[in-house]
Amino acid sequence: MTTIAKQTTFRHKLAYYAELSYLQYENLRHQYFLDWCGKxxxxxxxPLKWLSKNDYLKNWFDDQWVALVEGGIKRQYNTELDAGIFDKDDVLLMLDTFYLDLQYFPKILIEKIIKAQKYENQESNP
Structure with missing residues (x-):
């Protein structure tokens, strides 16, 4: 990596080794969010729209992504990533594999989103 190691986050490191720009990495992460919302x-x-447009749910997903996906990869493969053992496809496979750990969702938040959307629909269709 061309920048000083202390100035980059692990997210930047993953993007670099996956041969993605930071913006492309964020877009990939958003695609995972949409897939998760779809499930x-x-x-x-x-409707998928109810979930995908909710900022609270997006923030919850982002926190889980950092802890389970990026954190999991960092705990298990950080040394090997630095050694250059993995190529682009390996890193993308790691992201896919660790994404599978995000099988849970905040039940209370989902219920509140559903309730709020139903209320909004009643208000707009009197």
Whole structure:
């Protein structure tokens, strides 16, 4: 990496080794968020839009991403990443694999989103 190691986050390191710009990495992370929302929407029989536009849910997902995906990769593979053992496809596979750990969702928050959306729909359709 061309920048000083202490100035970069682990997220920057993952983006670098996956051969993605930081913006591309953030877009990939957002695609994972939409996929995760789609699974919940399918389980709960609600529109994907209700979940994907909710900032609280996005923030919750981002916190989980940092802890479970980026944190998991850092704990298990940081030394090997620095040694250059993995290529782009390996890093993308790691992201995919650790993303599978995000199978849980905040039930109370989902219920509040559903309730709020139903209330908004009643207000707009008197």
């Amino acid at each position: 919940i929407a399918h389980q709960k029989y609600i």
